[in-house]
Amino acid sequence: MDERKPSRREREKERQRGEMLTAALELFSKRGYHGVSMQEIAKKAEFAIGTIYKFFKGKEHLYTTLMSDVAVKYHAVLKEVLSTDEDTVAVLGEYVRTKAGIFADNASALRLHVGWGRGASFDIRAGLDEEIGRLYDEVLEALALVMETGVQKKVLKALDPHYMAVALDGLTNAFLFCWLKDSERHPYQANAAMVMELFLRGSLVR
Amino acid sequence: MDERKPSRREREKERQRGEMLTAALELFSKRGYHGVSMQEIAKKAEFAIGTIYKFFKGKEHLYTTLMSDVAVKYHAVLKEVLSTDEDTVAVLGEYVRTKAGIFADNASALRLHVGWGRGASFDIRAGLDEEIGRLYDEVLEALALVMETGVQKKVLKALDPHYMAVALDGLTNAFLFCWLKDSERHPYQANAAMVMELFLRGSLVR
Amino acid sequence: MDERKPSRREREKERQRGEMLTAALELFSKRGYHGVSMQEIAKKAEFAIGTIYKFFKGKEHLYTTLMSDVAVKYHAVLKEVLSTDEDTVAVLGEYVRTKAGIFADNASALRLHVGWGRGASFDIRAGLDEEIGRLYDEVLEALALVMETGVQKKVLKALDPHYMAVALDGLTNAFLFCWLKDSERHPYQANAAMVMELFLRGSLVR
Amino acid sequence: MDERKPSRREREKERQRGEMLTAALELFSKRGYHGVSMQEIAKKAEFAIGTIYKFFKGKEHLYTTLMSDVAVKYHAVLKEVLSTDEDTVAVLGEYVRTKAGIFADNASALRLHVGWGRGASFDIRAGLDEEIGRLYDEVLEALALVMETGVQKKVLKALDPHYMAVALDGLTNAFLFCWLKDSERHPYQANAAMVMELFLRGSLVR
DNA sequence: GATGAATGAGTATTCATTCAT
DNA sequence: CATGAATGAATACTCATTCAT
Numbered sequence: 014m015d016e017r018k019p020s021r022r023e024r025e026k027e028r029q030r031g032e033m034l035t036a037a038l039e040l041f042s043k044r045g046y047h048g049v050s051m052q053e054i055a056k057k058a059e060f061a062i063g064t065i066y067k068f069f070k071g072k073e074h075l076y077t078t079l080m081s082d083v084a085v086k087y088h089a090v091l092k093e094v095l096s097t098d099e100d101t102v103a104v105l106g107e108y109v110r111t112k113a114g115i116f117a118d119n120a121s122a123l124r125l126h127v128g129w130g131r132g133a134s135f136d137i138r139a140g141l142d143e144e145i146g147r148l149y150d151e152v153l154e155a156l157a158l159v160m161e162t163g164v165q166k167k168v169l170k171a172l173d174p175h176y177m178a179v180a181l182d183g184l185t186n187a188f189l190f191c192w193l194k195d196s197e198r199h200p201y202q203a204n205a206a207m208v209m210e211l212f213l214r215g216s217l218v219r
Numbered sequence: 220m221d222e223r224k225p226s227r228r229e230r231e232k233e234r235q236r237g238e239m240l241t242a243a244l245e246l247f248s249k250r251g252y253h254g255v256s257m258q259e260i261a262k263k264a265e266f267a268i269g270t271i272y273k274f275f276k277g278k279e280h281l282y283t284t285l286m287s288d289v290a291v292k293y294h295a296v297l298k299e300v301l302s303t304d305e306d307t308v309a310v311l312g313e314y315v316r317t318k319a320g321i322f323a324d325n326a327s328a329l330r331l332h333v334g335w336g337r338g339a340s341f342d343i344r345a346g347l348d349e350e351i352g353r354l355y356d357e358v359l360e361a362l363a364l365v366m367e368t369g370v371q372k373k374v375l376k377a378l379d380p381h382y383m384a385v386a387l388d389g390l391t392n393a394f395l396f397c398w399l400k401d402s403e404r405h406p407y408q409a410n411a412a413m414v415m416e417l418f419l420r421g422s423l424v425r
Numbered sequence: 426m427d428e429r430k431p432s433r434r435e436r437e438k439e440r441q442r443g444e445m446l447t448a449a450l451e452l453f454s455k456r457g458y459h460g461v462s463m464q465e466i467a468k469k470a471e472f473a474i475g476t477i478y479k480f481f482k483g484k485e486h487l488y489t490t491l492m493s494d495v496a497v498k499y500h501a502v503l504k505e506v507l508s509t510d511e512d513t514v515a516v517l518g519e520y521v522r523t524k525a526g527i528f529a530d531n532a533s534a535l536r537l538h539v540g541w542g543r544g545a546s547f548d549i550r551a552g553l554d555e556e557i558g559r560l561y562d563e564v565l566e567a568l569a570l571v572m573e574t575g576v577q578k579k580v581l582k583a584l585d586p587h588y589m590a591v592a593l594d595g596l597t598n599a600f601l602f603c604w605l606k607d608s609e610r611h612p613y614q615a616n617a618a619m620v621m622e623l624f625l626r627g628s629l630v631r
Numbered sequence: 632m633d634e635r636k637p638s639r640r641e642r643e644k645e646r647q648r649g650e651m652l653t654a655a656l657e658l659f660s661k662r663g664y665h666g667v668s669m670q671e672i673a674k675k676a677e678f679a680i681g682t683i684y685k686f687f688k689g690k691e692h693l694y695t696t697l698m699s700d701v702a703v704k705y706h707a708v709l710k711e712v713l714s715t716d717e718d719t720v721a722v723l724g725e726y727v728r729t730k731a732g733i734f735a736d737n738a739s740a741l742r743l744h745v746g747w748g749r750g751a752s753f754d755i756r757a758g759l760d761e762e763i764g765r766l767y768d769e770v771l772e773a774l775a776l777v778m779e780t781g782v783q784k785k786v787l788k789a790l791d792p793h794y795m796a797v798a799l800d801g802l803t804n805a806f807l808f809c810w811l812k813d814s815e816r817h818p819y820q821a822n823a824a825m826v827m828e829l830f831l832r833g834s835l836v837r
Numbered sequence: 838g839a840t841g842a843a844t845g846a847g848t849a850t851t852c853a854t855t856c857a858t
Numbered sequence: 859c860a861t862g863a864a865t866g867a868a869t870a871c872t873c874a875t876t877c878a879t
Contacts, residue, residue: 046253047252047253050872050873050874051873051874051875052841052873052874055841060839060840061839061840061841062840062841062874062875063839063840063841063875063876063877064838064839064840066874066875066876067838067839071874071875072873072874072875102423160422163422167424168423168424169422169423169424170420170422170423170424172413172416172417172422173413176394176397176413176417177417177422179393179394179396179397180390180393180394180413180414180417180422182393183389183390183391183392183393183394183396184386184389184390184393185389186389186392186393187385187386187388187389187390187392188382188385188386188389190385190389191382191385207378207379207382207386208386210378211378211382211383211386211418211421212417212421212422213421213422213423214376214421214423215417215418215419215420215421215422216366216369216375216376216378216383216386216418216419216421217308217374217375217376217419217420218373218374218375218376256847256848256849257848257849257850258848258849261866266864266865267864267865267866268849268850268865268866268867269850269851269852269863269864269865269866270863270864270865272849272850272851273863273864277849277850278848278849278850458665459664459665462868462869462870463869463870463871464869464870467845472843472844473843473844473845474844474845474846474870474871475842475843475844475845475871475872475873476842476843476844476845478870478871478872479842479843483870483871484869484870484871514835572834575834579836580835580836581834581835581836582832582834582835582836584825584828584829584834585825588806588809588825588829589829589834591805591806591808591809592802592805592806592825592826592829592834594805595801595802595803595804595805595806595808596798596801596802596805597801598801598804598805599797599798599800599801599802599804600794600797600798600801602797602801603794603797619790619791619794619798620798622790623790623794623795623798623830623833624829624833624834625833625834625835626788626833626835627788627829627830627831627832627833627834628778628781628787628788628790628795628798628830628831628833629720629786629787629788629831629832630785630786630787630788668851668852668853669852669853669854670852670853670862673862678860678861679860679861679862680853680854680861680862681854681855681856681859681860681861681862682859682860682861684853684854684855685859685860689853689854690852690853690854
């Protein structure tokens with residue numbers, strides 16, 4: 014009865030849940046975990062405080078759900094990109110551009126994401142990181158796989174593929190930070206190109 | 220080397236201040252700004268709560284002092300390294316190794332530092348970042364200057380020196396993260412070498 | 426007589442507010458502003474501390490509300506008396522008896538009122554006095570007006586009406602103090618009569 | 632050895648005690664009992680905090696001593712005046728003028744005195760009032776005695792002498808309040824004359 | 838189911854008092 | 859003896875969470 018098509022009821026539920034999460038994200042990203050009260054979230058989401066508690070066990074649960082949702086959504090997109098069966102360099106380029114695009118589209122979610130979740134205490138993050146960390150690592154692994162393939166195809170040097178993945182990811186993050194600080198001076202398309210250039214060819218004149 | 224000899228009193232003061240900061244650092248780095256109470260810090264530092272307040276105007280002041288101290292100390296070391304008048308590549312190598320060494324020596328301070336200070340609510344960071352952000356930017360600028368010299372010397376490619384600085388810094392951070400997570404599998408010396416390799420020569424086979 | 430009918434909710438609210446104020450008054454009058462903690466007030470009023478804060482912004486607000494309420498209520502009664510269009514001496518007699526009656530009915534409120542509000546630190550009184558002082562002055566002015574009329578009617582001597590008002594008020598207070606200390610020995614009806622006698626005819630044998 | 636002339640030591644002690652009390656009075660009268668910290672008093676008096684505690688058992692003791700001292704000093708003067716063997720009316724006139732003079736000379740002490748000591752919690756006042764109340768009552772009794780003599784001399788009406796004393800005292804206080812608020816508009820000499828006029832002859836035209 | 842009033846544990850900070858120097 | 863550094867009890871106020879309506 015409840016498997017196939019979500020009854021109207023359930024759709025409504027989902028919509029409400031979404032509104033709560035949206036409100037929470039907006040608030041958390043601006044003022045951090047401890048800077049926001051449940052009453053505020055309730056008011057912004059236009060629900061009674063009690064209703065929030067029908068959907069989420071507590072503030073912590075709401076926060077971790079938020080983080081998970083964000084992580085799930087974004088990392089899914091990246092894994093998709095990385096599973097393409099194309100030319101290694103093209104895939105990597107697409108990875109960087111996609112990641113940049115995600116950042117550009119979700120500036121506010123970023124504040125929660127960047128640095129992998131500070132803002133809440135580390136206790137809270139403990140359980141969280143298991144989930145998020147796993148998702149992140151999956152992307153990194155997928156990226157490493159692409160690298161490995163590249164190495165086998167002799168497109169990339171014979172370096173540790175995992176480290177290459179770490180490197181590309183770190184490079185991306187660094188440039189994305191620049192963009193986050195001053196998106197005028199550092200348009201992300203330019204950033205993306207720069208990242209690829211530096212990653213693929215290095216800085217040394219030969 | 221200092222102002223005459225710091226009277227025993229003053230030395231004692233300094234020692235106490237240090238103990239407080241150490242206790243606070245340990246606690247903050249584990250549980251974040253809001254996850255730690257002043258009582259806890261006092262207990263850990265083995266001082267009465269009132270004594271803490273003789274040294275620091277308040278929790279915020281204690282926290283920002285901590286951040287500043289760490290930032291000042293470490294970024295001073297890096298600027299020192301970057302002002303050396305040696306061969307570009309050697310300087311960069313030294314930069315990476317020094318940064319790695321700093322991280323290795325101060326694992327707990329890191330948790331506060333990484334991502335440059337989120338963890339406190341955003342209000343608190345406001346004043347803080349001006350200081351810390353400035354210090355960080357100074358290091359980045361110094362790094363960019365080294366890059367520029369390298370470009371002029373035709374050691375490095377004719378890319379934007381500032382972006383090259385961002386790249387090397389990002390690369391370093393990424394590997395340092397790896398090391399932070401699992402220092403067994405990723406000895407920092409190896410990390411340092413890897414960073415240099417990737418930064419200087421890129422990943423592409425030619 | 427009021428705005429429609431106060432919903433049961435609102436009546437309940439009002440009752441709660443009243444209980445809080447009553448508890449606070451009792452405590453403040455016995456031990457002064459700083460001698461009472463919010464916890465104590467909450468316990469005495471049989472509410473949770475948080476509930477008190479739903480009704481009053483803070484301790485100061487609770488205190489000033491108390492003072493204002495008392496002042497507003499009592500001074501309204503006195504102004505009513507003084508606006509009667511009767512024989513001057515009758516009005517003054519009624520003023521004294523009414524004031525005495527008020528004191529008799531509100532012994533505890535007195536402790537806050539007498540001396541016009543010291544007991545709270547001076548900071549707190551600042552904003553408060555503007556309100557309370559004004560109310561008190563209004564009564565004094567009304568009393569002075571009655572005096573002036575009495576002078577014009579040749580019932581009272583041609584002295585400064587304002588000073589006469591001050592005198593009668595001071596006389597009343599002095600006797601009320603006596604009564605407050607030992608209400609057995611100084612029944613307020615006797616006090617009232619004495620005040621009138623002394624005020625109207627003086628002490629000198631002619 | 633220590634009876635007759637106070638050794639220099641003791642004189643010094645007395646001077647120090649005086650300085651402490653002066654500083655405390657100044658502070659207490661401006662900001663009330665709870666608005667002033669012992670550290671502040673120590674700083675203002677230019678003694679170490681510990682030294683204050685050599686002279687006074689605690690804050691409360693310091694405060695009550697202050698009140699007592701003030702009371703003792705002023706009521707002594709008034710008793711002196713009231714013990715004069717002169718014409719009743721002259722004595723009463725002198726009483727009012729002296730009291731006014733005292734007020735004029737000690738505006739700051741007033742704030743502590745007026746209303747008989749609010750500013751501290753009532754608990755603190757409990758023991759205090761025993762002392763101060765007794766002194767005050769002694770003056771009142773002395774005043775009553777003068778009244779009684781006046782009655783016997785047929786200078787005053789045959790009213791209760793104690794109530795007459797209360798009346799004159801209340802009248803004085805009321806006018807002194809006026810003067811305290813606005814000493815320009817209410818010069819105390821004028822006040823004193825007014826008090827006598829009203830007390831002796833009343834307000835009624837015959 | 839939805840609501841939001843009531844709850845009370847938790848926390849930064851102050852300040853009277855002590856006591857080693 | 860004077861000092862003032864150290865102490866820690868005390869307190870106003872916030873906010874996550876519950877539960878009667």
